[in-house]
Amino acid sequence: MIAILTGVRWYLTVVLLYISLMTSSQGQFPLTQNVTVVEGGTAILTCRVDQNDNTSLQWSNPAQQTLYFDDKKALRDNRIELVRASWHELSISVSDVSLSDEGQYTCSLFTMPVKTSKAYLTVLGVPEKPQISGFSSPVMEGDLMQLTCKTSGSKPAADIRWFKNDKEIKDVKYLKEEDANRKTFTVSSTLDFRVDRSDDGVAVICRVDHESLNATPQVAMQVLEIHYTPSVKIIPSTPFPQEGQPLILTCESKGKPLPEPVLWTKDGGELPDPDRMVVSGRELNILFLNKTDNGTYRCEATNTIGQSSAEYVLIVHDVPNTLLPTTIIPSLTTATVTTTVTITTSPTTSATTSSIRDPNALAGQNGPDHALIGGIVAVVVFVTLCSIFLLGRYLARHKGTYLTNEAKGAEDAPDADTAIINAEGSQVNAEEKKEYFI
Numbered sequence: 454m455i456a457i458l459t460g461v462r463w464y465l466t467v468v469l470l471y472i473s474l475m476t477s478s479q480g481q482f483p484l485t486q487n488v489t490v491v492e493g494g495t496a497i498l499t500c501r502v503d504q505n506d507n508t509s510l511q512w513s514n515p516a517q518q519t520l521y522f523d524d525k526k527a528l529r530d531n532r533i534e535l536v537r538a539s540w541h542e543l544s545i546s547v548s549d550v551s552l553s554d555e556g557q558y559t560c561s562l563f564t565m566p567v568k569t570s571k572a573y574l575t576v577l578g579v580p581e582k583p584q585i586s587g588f589s590s591p592v593m594e595g596d597l598m599q600l601t602c603k604t605s606g607s608k609p610a611a612d613i614r615w616f617k618n619d620k621e622i623k624d625v626k627y628l629k630e631e632d633a634n635r636k637t638f639t640v641s642s643t644l645d646f647r648v649d650r651s652d653d654g655v656a657v658i659c660r661v662d663h664e665s666l667n668a669t670p671q672v673a674m675q676v677l678e679i680h681y682t683p684s685v686k687i688i689p690s691t692p693f694p695q696e697g698q699p700l701i702l703t704c705e706s707k708g709k710p711l712p713e714p715v716l717w718t719k720d721g722g723e724l725p726d727p728d729r730m731v732v733s734g735r736e737l738n739i740l741f742l743n744k745t746d747n748g749t750y751r752c753e754a755t756n757t758i759g760q761s762s763a764e765y766v767l768i769v770h771d772v773p774n775t776l777l778p779t780t781i782i783p784s785l786t787t788a789t790v791t792t793t794v795t796i797t798t799s800p801t802t803s804a805t806t807s808s809i810r811d812p813n814a815l816a817g818q819n820g821p822d823h824a825l826i827g828g829i830v831a832v833v834v835f836v837t838l839c840s841i842f843l844l845g846r847y848l849a850r851h852k853g854t855y856l857t858n859e860a861k862g863a864e865d866a867p868d869a870d871t872a873i874i875n876a877e878g879s880q881v882n883a884e885e886k887k888e889y890f891i
Contacts, residue, residue: 481505483562485572490550491665492576492608497536499544500560500570509563510543515556521545552576552608552636577665578608578637583673585659591709593758594681598648602659602673603641610638616658622646653679653709682759683708685715687752694742695770702737702765704752712754720748742769 483500490496500510512520519527524538536544547554555576562568583604592598602613610629615622626643642659654676661671683706690701704715717724717737724730724737725745731738739746747769753762 481508481562481564481568483510483560483568483570485558485560485570487573487575489575489577492550492552492578494550495546495548496550496554496574497544497546498558498560498572498574499536499542500572501542502562503541505540505562507540510538511561511563512543512545513559513561515558517559520558547574550574550576552578552634555636576608577663578606579665580604580607580611580640580661580663580671582671583613583659583661585657585673585675588675588677591678591680592648594648594650594679596648598646598677600644600657600659600675601641602644602661603639604661604671605632605639606637607640607661607663607665608637611640611661611663613640613642614660614662615642615644616660617652618655648677648679650679650681650684650709652677653681678709680709680758683712683754683756683761685752685754685761685763687750687763687765689765693770694767695772696742696744697772698742700739700742700767702739702750702752704735704737704754704763706735706752706754706761708754708756708758708761710756710758712756716753716755718751718753721751744769 481502481504483502485498485500488496488498498512500512502508502510509523511522514520514528520530520533521527521535521538521543523543524535526533526535532548534546534548536546538544543560555574558572558574560570560572581604583602585600585602587600588598602615604611604613613625613627615625622644626645628641628643630639630641631637632639640661644657657675657677659673659675663670686705688703688705690703691698694700702717704717706712706715715735717732719725719730724732729740731740735752737750737752747767750765750767751762752765753760
């Protein structure tokens, strides 16, 4: 009887203990978080329990191998280390993570029943440095160029973008292939475009973007070398060449390879005056311009790709007349001298108007001509002197005639008294007909 009572008491104690354990464990749950790490990095796996009555915690890998049981290491792997162990937390670290470490890890809380929580470890595959292929130097202008950028080892697959002169090119081909390990990818992108001379020296960039690169993309760069025929332009030293002045014509040529020394010609032939027309490098220096220099000048530039030329039509202009700082004499186109002489005797006689016009006077001159002005002044002076001389002779002749008529009055008188009377009468008449000349 006593044995039966003892057995019943033990059973009741076990039942009560089980009920107590079940009641206390209902509020105990392990908590974990998924982890993402770059290949080669370190992953931290943490399991926490808010309410724990000294119940053990355990971490196991995707292969269900125990890594740590509380603070005791179970798997011999030097990469796995204990970070923290307590009744409320069990944290471990996995260093130098590889793609094979990826998977689901389990944290177990040994209650009745055992409670677990899962944490997925994601390992990112880092893409290799990209490589650009398909470029062969040099490329001729107008050729079609095809460049391919390729990178391997990315997980998930990386993204490739193209840039030229810092401007993104959208129209490209994209190809993704799975690697042999069936975990990573090889990605390639192809860029097709036709080149011209503006592409010479331009950097074409292939950029690989991936979440494992921490916002620092990997890039590959290819500098283009484009060969093209020369381009030629003639630049004059002055836009208005004048006679007697120097002129420099510069032949500006660009090309790749660099053009050879340029060739200057005039009107399809050699330069006619090598002493005045000196070629120095790419410059044609004409020392003193004259009208014979008018014509078409041609500059030719040549490289291994081809030849190009430019022409310049030279028109030498006259030097404009300039006024010297001297006293300006008014321009005269007509010189007229008028002299009027009137002498009255018994028969009235008059002589009027002598007019002379300078035949050398020119009208409509564009500018003052000092030689012309001097000639006009000389003519005016000469005409004036001639007029004065003629006037003097005219006066002298009429005075002689007047005296002769007075003497005739005495010849007609029969005697001396009558002659005196006639002379006095003539003098009276002469006094009445006297004129004054100004």
